Amino acid sequence: MSNYPSEPEFEQAYKELASTLENSSLFKKRPEFKTALAISSVPERVIQFRVTWEDDKGAVQFNRGYRVQFNSALGPYKGGLRFHPTVNLSILKFLGFEQIFKNALTGLNIGGGKGGADFDPKGKSDNEIRKFCVAFMTQLARHIGADTDVPAGDIGVSPREIGWLFGTYKTQKNLWEGCLTGKGGTWGGSLIRPEATGYGLVYYVDLMIKHASNGKESFKGKRVAISGSGNVAQYAALKAIELGATILSLSDSKGAIIAKSDQGIQPADVQAIAKLKVERKALTDLLTTSEYKDKFTYEEGARPWTKVGKVDIALPSATQNEVSGDEAKALVEAGAKYVAEGSNMGCSQDAIDVFEGNRKEKKGDAIWYAPGKAANCGGVAVSGLEMAQNSQRLSWTSEEVDSKLKGIMTACFKNGLDTAKEYVEPSAEGELPSLVAGSNIAGFIKVAEAMKAQGDWW
Ligand code: NDP
């Protein structure tokens, strides 16, 4: 029976975490953690507000705005803002809930939150988007701050929107402080923040490959299917290409492009797509020229997973539930050995069950699944580094930030691996540890201990 009939996405995220804890030895060793789990599933605070703004015709428009301040045991609430017509409380609660444990896995002092609005930037002018950002922050400003809650971008919120939001906050509060991350590099943003999620994802998968192959293999020569064509997908593609991989696909909400040649999607193609996406256009707009028609086939309304042929690595990087159980089976059939979520809850529970089942059955030769909580934590980690730089009023070089990002991804991978070994009995010798169970347990223990110390449960 459902405890959250009107919040299916939140319920899915909660059950995914709870089931991995329940199927481990955690509650046998620490039965009191059951109370901590129940209490941590209720947000500390949920803020909902009305956003009215003026469109280019001078008419009034309105949207629903939200901020879910889920857990502040480890630090100020931290997590992105999503502007997308599908945004609702269930989606923001699932994102905020995952954010708590992901942020714990970064090893930095950041709590978990998420926010956004059911505003659709598509089909809006720059002027309308700016007006919306001003109206949104006019409401949100009273609830956030550098030591309270530090939002950032997410789907539909790029550095340009962060600029407009930041300017509104600063004007309203008369305060220049690190109240948002993902700011421009010349005015308080961290270098490498735009790249961080995609790069971090690839660094994480590189560690998976090296671990599973005993250091014999790397990204070199691997065939990689990627979904999405926004911030995460673009930088994951660029880093994987740099490490010698071939990118088979990218996609957007209308369909997928599949590379025709063995060379795959090239850096110049990714740059062209990045430019297109700043203009809020669809991938189909790219295919109006003969240059791109010769390079790619277009699969209308489809995700790439069943369209790419033989594949080694799958990186869902668009949105939640973008790999179904059947698509997971198709990926296994197509030879995929690694699946890592760039997107949050990119895989449906059915897909996770397929991957985890295969891992248990096939020991060393299995498909290995990494959850978003671990694999995409590089983005929020560099946001945490941006907060540290803002507090110190100085900026680190790209090399410094990139090297810290690599260190954080390595520690996160090792933490998930070691925690799985400690709390999950393998079904057979030689089985790869469950990164989903290990990462969930490691993140949860850290948060639960801090909550207990602060009197949130006893
Ligand atoms: P962007 O807005 O830059 O890009 C989103 C991409 O996903 C676009 O290609 C978009 O297509 C596609 N997309 C969005 N919604 C849907 C949908 N409902 N169905 C199909 N395709 C969709 O967002 P990001 O790249 O920043 O975020 C992608 C994912 O990664 C999200 O799940 C986000 O939460 C997660 N993430 C992001 C981090 C970051 O630092 N940005 C950090 C960690 C996770 P279209 O262009 O047609 O709209």
Ligand code: 8G0
């Ligand atoms: O930097 C952030 O706080 C942020 C922004 C967008 C997404 C995420 C995430 O971890 O999902 C974090």
